[in-house]
Amino acid sequence: MTGVRVLAGTSKGAFVLTSDGRRQDWSISGPHFGGWEIYHLKGSPADPDRIYASQSSGWSGQVIQRSDDGGQSWQAVGNKFAYDGTPGTHQWYDGTPHPWEFARVWHLEPSLDDPETVYAGVEDAALFRSTDGGNEWHELPGLRGHGSGPSWQPGAGGMCLHTLLLDPSRPGRMFAAISAAGAFRSDDAGETWLPVNRGLQSEGIPDPDAEVGHCVHRIAMHPSRPDVLFMQKHWDVMRSDDAGGSWHEISGNLPTDFGFPIDVHAHEPDTIYVVPITSDGEHYPPEGKLRVYRSRSGGDEWEPLTSGLPQRHCYVNVLRDAMAVDSLEECGVYFGTTGGQVYVSADSGDTWAPIVTDLPRVLSVEVQTLP
Amino acid sequence: MIRVVLPAHLRALAKVDGEVRVSCAGAAQPTQRLVLDEIEARYPVLRGTIRDQATGKRRAFMRFFGCEQDLSHESPDAPLPEAIAAGAEPYLVVAAMAGG
Numbered sequence: 001m002t003g004v005r006v007l008a009g010t011s012k013g014a015f016v017l018t019s020d021g022r023r024q025d026w027s028i029s030g031p032h033f034g035g036w037e038i039y040h041l042k043g044s045p046a047d048p049d050r051i052y053a054s055q056s057s058g059w060s061g062q063v064i065q066r067s068d069d070g071g072q073s074w075q076a077v078g079n080k081f082a083y084d085g086t087p088g089t090h091q092w093y094d095g096t097p098h099p100w101e102f103a104r105v106w107h108l109e110p111s112l113d114d115p116e117t118v119y120a121g122v123e124d125a126a127l128f129r130s131t132d133g134g135n136e137w138h139e140l141p142g143l144r145g146h147g148s149g150p151s152w153q154p155g156a157g158g159m160c161l162h163t164l165l166l167d168p169s170r171p172g173r174m175f176a177a178i179s180a181a182g183a184f185r186s187d188d189a190g191e192t193w194l195p196v197n198r199g200l201q202s203e204g205i206p207d208p209d210a211e212v213g214h215c216v217h218r219i220a221m222h223p224s225r226p227d228v229l230f231m232q233k234h235w236d237v238m239r240s241d242d243a244g245g246s247w248h249e250i251s252g253n254l255p256t257d258f259g260f261p262i263d264v265h266a267h268e269p270d271t272i273y274v275v276p277i278t279s280d281g282e283h284y285p286p287e288g289k290l291r292v293y294r295s296r297s298g299g300d301e302w303e304p305l306t307s308g309l310p311q312r313h314c315y316v317n318v319l320r321d322a323m324a325v326d327s328l329e330e331c332g333v334y335f336g337t338t339g340g341q342v343y344v345s346a347d348s349g350d351t352w353a354p355i356v357t358d359l360p361r362v363l364s365v366e367v368q369t370l371p
Numbered sequence: 372m373i374r375v376v377l378p379a380h381l382r383a384l385a386k387v388d389g390e391v392r393v394s395c396a397g398a399a400q401p402t403q404r405l406v407l408d409e410i411e412a413r414y415p416v417l418r419g420t421i422r423d424q425a426t427g428k429r430r431a432f433m434r435f436f437g438c439e440q441d442l443s444h445e446s447p448d449a450p451l452p453e454a455i456a457a458g459a460e461p462y463l464v465v466a467a468m469a470g471g
Contacts, residue, residue: 057380059380080418
């Protein structure tokens with residue numbers, strides 16, 4: 001029987017949660033790298049034994065770990081992230097120029113077909129690539145250098161490149177999302193980039209046609225239909241049907257359209273998931289009820305998924321990188337909370353159960369579907 | 372030999388227990404820079420975790436102590452106190468108390 005391996009990054013270490021295809025009984029290992037912040041772990045689609053992890057701390061900075069045996073053992077690889085050339089400046093919170101400074105790796109995105117190639121989205125926002133299994137990292141400077149970089153500003157969590165989507169059908173096409181700059185697309189493997197934010201409306205930006213400055217929290221695509229993108233923005237859930245060329249709102253009947261993660265069902269390209277959060281100042285679910293909302297129509301029409309989730313006195317958040325789906329025949333959906341719970345649904349969201357309930361604050365959740 | 376005490380999180384990262392002993396053989400007078408260069412050469416995983424890799428400067432929340440003195444703001448090229456150079460006293464790399 002096939003199985004799954006869930007990779008949970010937390011504020012005090014990494015945890016590896018494994019189960020067979022029923023996804024009812026779980027083995028839990030960890031904490032790996034106890035005491036360190038693990039912003040993200042992700043396995044290679046080309047080799048599930050290859051996993052990359054971003055390990056960092058306020059004291060000792062960034063470390064990158066690599067496993068070649070599915071998370072049983074790890075080795076530290078390269079951690080030198082030097083911006084290309086003279087880094088220049090972006091805007092600080094008060095609008096003054098601020099030098100680009102590396103803080104941490106938020107997101108690791110392994111190549112779809114080469115286990116040795118992996119991308120790193122970092123704070124201050126930039127994209128790096130390694131082609132030797134994480135030993136050496138080089139910036140793809142066309143993103144910061146495409147023109148609008150000096151006008152980018154950080155969001156409340158820092159100026160981070162937190163999402164990278166690789167188009168499986170069009171080699172070289174990729175999408176990046178940056179808080180609080182927006183979404184960007186490259187058609188040449190990251191050499192050159194264009195902002196793709198037309199149609200986004202953001203409170204606080206007076207220009208309705210602003211090219212950048214949008215606080216995009218997450219973007220998602222289904223691999224079979226990569227021109228359709230879904231976005232959870234600071235406020236608003238959005239959709240693009242032309243690879244980011246234009247966006248329209250699909251918040252529909254959501255109780256609030258603020259939130260962080262968004263993901264797509266593994267086998268139904270129009271089934272999407274969000275976790276509505278009360279507001280930008282109140283990072284917890286409305287009414288203290290933890291509800292995943294699912295749309296089976298590509299947006300606008302949403303249904304709350306509550307079975308197995310706490311429906312009273314729940315005031316956790318679900319961060320942007322903390323939701324994932326597996327690709328088993330009955331799609332599994334996973335998310336982690338700032339209260340340390342990791343939940344699984346083995347039936348596309350109809351019912352939920354906790355895998356673990358008392359981890360440190362969950363920063364990221366990924367899942368590997370194992371052969 | 373110079374005795375170096377690393378903080379717990381870096382001992383775990385480098386997979387070492389207890390004190391680390393390094394030699395600055397060939398140097399007329401051991402310095403903080405030479406000791407840390409030797410530590411990083413022996414344990415490459417520690418590169419960037421004590422000093423910034425680009426600038427070589429001490430990371431803000433890492434501190435250096437020895438002989439009941441705070442050496443954090445001393446020149447990295449100043450000679451270490453004799454007792455540290457002779458191995459009588461350890462050179463302490465300390466993670467500052469900050470945060471949770």
